[in-house]
Amino acid sequence: MIEALDVVLFLVLIAAAVLALVTKDLLTAVAMLTAYSLFVSLLFAGVSAVDVSLVEAALGAGITGLLLIAAILATTRRSEPRPDPRRRYVVLPLIGLFLALMLYAATGLPDRGDPDAPAQLGVSQIYLSQSLVDTETPNVVTSLLADYRSQDTLGETLVILTAALSTAMVLVRRRDQDDHAEAGDGHDSDHAGPAGSDTGGDDLTSTEGDEAR
Amino acid sequence: MLGAYPSVVVRVVSAVLVPFLLLFGIYIIAHGHYGPGGGFAGGVFLAVGAILPRITLPSELAYRLFPTWLGPVVGGLGMLLFLLVAAAPLVVGGALLDYGAIQVAGLEASRVRYLGILAVEVAVGFAVFGAMLLIFDVITGADEAVRQLRPAANVEEDRR
Numbered sequence: 001m002i003e004a005l006d007v008v009l010f011l012v013l014i015a016a017a018v019l020a021l022v023t024k025d026l027l028t029a030v031a032m033l034t035a036y037s038l039f040v041s042l043l044f045a046g047v048s049a050v051d052v053s054l055v056e057a058a059l060g061a062g063i064t065g066l067l068l069i070a071a072i073l074a075t076t077r078r079s080e081p082r083p084d085p086r087r088r089y090v091v092l093p094l095i096g097l098f099l100a101l102m103l104y105a106a107t108g109l110p111d112r113g114d115p116d117a118p119a120q121l122g123v124s125q126i127y128l129s130q131s132l133v134d135t136e137t138p139n140v141v142t143s144l145l146a147d148y149r150s151q152d153t154l155g156e157t158l159v160i161l162t163a164a165l166s167t168a169m170v171l172v173r174r175r176d177q178d179d180h181a182e183a184g185d186g187h188d189s190d191h192a193g194p195a196g197s198d199t200g201g202d203d204l205t206s207t208e209g210d211e212a213r
Numbered sequence: 214m215l216g217a218y219p220s221v222v223v224r225v226v227s228a229v230l231v232p233f234l235l236l237f238g239i240y241i242i243a244h245g246h247y248g249p250g251g252g253f254a255g256g257v258f259l260a261v262g263a264i265l266p267r268i269t270l271p272s273e274l275a276y277r278l279f280p281t282w283l284g285p286v287v288g289g290l291g292m293l294l295f296l297l298v299a300a301a302p303l304v305v306g307g308a309l310l311d312y313g314a315i316q317v318a319g320l321e322a323s324r325v326r327y328l329g330i331l332a333v334e335v336a337v338g339f340a341v342f343g344a345m346l347l348i349f350d351v352i353t354g355a356d357e358a359v360r361q362l363r364p365a366a367n368v369e370e371d372r373r
Contacts, residue, residue: 050248050249051249051250051251051254053249054241054249054250054254055253055254055257058253058254058257058258058261059253059254059257062257062261063257063260063261063264063345066261066264066349067345067348067349067352069214070214070349070352070353071352073214073353074352074353074354133323134313134323134326135323135326135327135330136246136323136324136326136327137246137327137330138246138247139245139246139247139248139249141249141251142245142246142250142251142330142334143330145251146245146251146252146329146330146333146334146337147310147312147326147329147330147333150299150310150333151309151310153333153337154295154296154299154310157252157291157292157295157336157337157340157341158292160340160341160344161288161289161291161292161340161343161344163344163348164284164288164343164344164345164347164348165285165347167347167348167351167352168285168347168348168351171351171352171354172351173354
């Protein structure tokens with residue numbers, strides 16, 4: 001039953017990803033990405049990773065889409081075609097090769113929930129059994145993130161804040177620069193927009209990936 | 214994108230929704246010990262609660278409720294709180310972020326760690342809220358929107 005649902009979710013995921021790549025309308029692409037995140041969060045919930053699922057739903061499906069839409073409204077709505085169509089003859093085989101490599105590597109992974117998997121034999125047993133005694137916290141994920149592995153969380157928080165501050169440094173126009181921007185080149189500000197918002201989006205997804213791990 | 218949304222239904226619904234969004238964000242942060250949630254997700258919900266008025270309600274109201282300085286200031290305060298909590302055990306000879314080393318009369322070490330986790334979650338929530346709000350504000354050019362509002366405010370002050 002759950003297996004069948006998983007298969008359907010994976011198919012929807014692939015469809016959403018392909019649609020997001022193919023479509024020329026960037027707002028549609030953002031909607032597809034948001035749908036993708038929502039289905040990924042369903043998938044996470046299906047394997048009982050509710051914390052990751054919640055963060056994925058809030059960050060991936062919620063605020064990332066919002067920020068991307070804001071960036072699109074500040075810049076342009078249409079994506080431009082690639083300058084050189086021959087690129088795909090190089091890129092597609094590379095993607096296929098990478099996919100084959102990943103699938104081959106996945107055959108060596110332990111089964112989901114396997115108690116003898118290497119990840120289950122190390123410190124994780126101590127975390128799982130001692131969390132309630134050590135920290136009075138029933139949710140092991142929280143005690144892991146904020147106590148046992150809190151240095152990782154410190155690093156992630158620094159990364160998020162640094163990302164926001166550097167986005168601000170790139171995008172904020174100071175008062176003394178306004179005259180130049182208005183007098184000369186609308187083009188320059190147009191170009192600064194997408195580049196800056198791209199970094200913002202990338203930072204978001206990368207921090208989200210860290211949190212998911 | 215910024216400013217009042219044309220439809221009155223959208224404006225009313227989002228105005229009603231905002232306090233509950235903020236409450237839900239606080240709940241997610243505070244409930245991380247017992248269920249899914251924590252600083253990251255809760256901070257995002259708080260940020261959405263601050264962003265929703267900006268894209269649906271009139272600008273004067275939205276920026277009076279959640280001014281643009283809120284992003285960097287709250288984000289920085291969250292980071293500062295995290296660093297203070299991280300450094301506190303060092304004072305009593307413990308390791309970095311080892312809250313259990315702090316001895317509080319009447320509290321067991323596990324309880325101190327419980328409270329340390331809560332403080333860290335709150336700090337992370339603040340930092341994420343500030344970061345998200347700051348990113349949204351600079352992408353939408355909210356600083357310019359505020360500057361456009363300012364002359365009107367000056368005129369009112371002159372009248373008085």
